[in-house]
Amino acid sequence: MLKVDPTVQTLTAAGIIAIALSVLINGTLSSHSQDKPPMQMAAETGTSAKGTWAASATGRVEPKDGEVRIVAQSAGEIMEVAAKTGDKAQAGDLLVLLNDSDAQAKLTAALAEEAVRVLERDEELAKGPALDRRNSEDAAFKAERAVFAAQMALDDVARKAKAGSASADDVAKARTALTDAQASFANEQAALQKVAARDDMPLPTRLESSLTLARSDVTQVLNAIDRTRVRAPADGTVLNVWAKLGEVAVTSPDAPLALFGDLGSLRVRTEVEERDVTKIRVGQKAVVKADAFGSQEFTGVVTSIAPALGAQRITSRGPRRPNDVEVLEVMVALDGQPPLLTGMRVDVFFKSDEPS
Template sequence: MAGSSLIARRYSITLGLIALAILAFFVWRIWQVPAVEVERVERALLVQNVVAAGRVIATSRAQVGVEITGTVAERFVKEGDPVKQGDLLLTLRADELKARLAEAQASLDNLRNSRRPQAMSALEQSRLELEQAQREAQRRLDLVKTRSIATELYEKAAQAEAAARAKAEQAGIVADALAPGASEERILLERVRAAEAALNKTELRAQFDGLVLTREVEPGDQVQPGRVLFEIARTDDAEVLVPVDERNLGLLAVGQKATCIADAFPTERFAARVKSIAPAIDPQRGTVDVRLSIDQLADYLREDMTVTATITTAEVPNATLVPNDALRDVHGNSANVLVLQLNKAVQRPVKLGLRGLTQSQVLDGLQAGETVITSSLVKAGDRVRANYVD
């Protein structure tokens, strides 16, 4: 009995050891299966972006010059200076033009303060003399009728009346010409305005708020119309010009939102929006120019500053997402993935929807929670074990 019990125990121990050996063998075999990177299929918000580098540009630049030939007396701005509308950029020497203006103004003042009062006084005096001559002629006419005086005396009075009337008419003509708003004053006013306009042309002023990009003039330079002295870029309405790969043209639309980061200020972001898309493709670069309007112009932005723009072209909430690294044999919206099932890579076709930079939407073929293989070295049918990527 004791011998039989001992044999039974030894038999049980032997079976246990054999079972452990078999289990260890299978564990060893599994452990020998190569580990590959995998990720789980998840459901989340998918945002499709187009990322491209561009630069800040002004909506317009002005090449500024003078309208008259002259010598620069003083320059007030240089490259990089901000200017406001109406700010003085430079002045020309204007001694002769100032003298012309002073002469024209003096002539106008002389009209108003001297010649016009004198003409009005002469007109009044001539009218009084005419009235006196008329009364004398009438008195003598009455006397002639009663034969109290000779006819020759009346004739002399009539001649004096005619002369007084001619003098009064001439004084009236002169007074009318010198009256406010009459021809003489209008002529002198035009001379003053012309002299003022010529003098104003000796002052070159900014026509809008902007930034001086270039200046090609110094005090003492002789300048003339047609020569560019300053180049000024508008700062009140800048935008971002982004050349985008033409393959993304179908994703872009006017009004799409964008987030921009200037290379010089990587911690700062500013919002923008697609303003326009060029109607033609650049054949040399294979890009299409996209203009972004800036929602709120930041003080640190400068002309030609390099900017990275991320344009949001689409969003899908709660989408079934697969990493792009897991996609194989992509043709349009069709692709294949390798799904990890019982330590074996199983190929499965999927239908794709929205494509993102790192993930894509799966419309059919996968469920959330399944594990897909992202390693490109694995083939369908290979035995592998999972190495999950965080």
């Protein structure tokens, strides 16, 4: 059998161990460096091709006034989804229609009851201040119903316009009619309050009180019908639609029907680590970068800083932070109209104060 010199064995084993340790160490260092993206590494070293950063943070892009998760005001089956992702909408535009058959039946009954009470009241003669109040009440109720009718007409014309059977001019006319009806109702309400406040105004009679209650029932039903119409809360853009035809909408914030926001300008919601909170101030300039846009930079300015630390809600790149890390929420308004998309994750670098 071939004999191997013990010295050679020892040297060979030592060489193998050295190579293994070298590979292990290099692999570990490489792993650590890969865990930290270039943006994070630049922030940690405090340097960049363009200067020194005071701090950095992860953020998400959102509309300037935030995203609104629209929830149904009443439960019901979804009968129509009038909006789709990307649609522009004005305040009050119909987004989702729920089943209103029960409410419509109640409206028919309530209007019939109101008509009977009007006939009963009119059998009593009224004069002077009482007659003025009666006429003003009638005018206000008529104006209220006109607002409801104008709103329903606008909803109908808007649906026809999307289907191609009505023009943009038709929609504009319907909007004007609704605005006029709302103004008329406001004027009639003000007039009624003025009449009712007269010093010589007598108390309502029993029949007048019965009519007032009947009209109150009508108003409640009109409001119930309107709650089956899920509308745009303001002028803006439909960012996402989760409502599906035939499903049942519920009045829960955990079951929104649509996501809405104003894309006229954008902001970034960032989370600054506790160690960097003293380096951030309102008015401070910032640079925003997104992976999708490579080395392109977008500028912005800090507009608000939360008054207290809170739990992290934005997932960071690289190694996970401990769950108990406290962060400070900071808002950065973006300059101009950058091509960033809402929901996009970005890296935010806060500029150091210029030397005096």
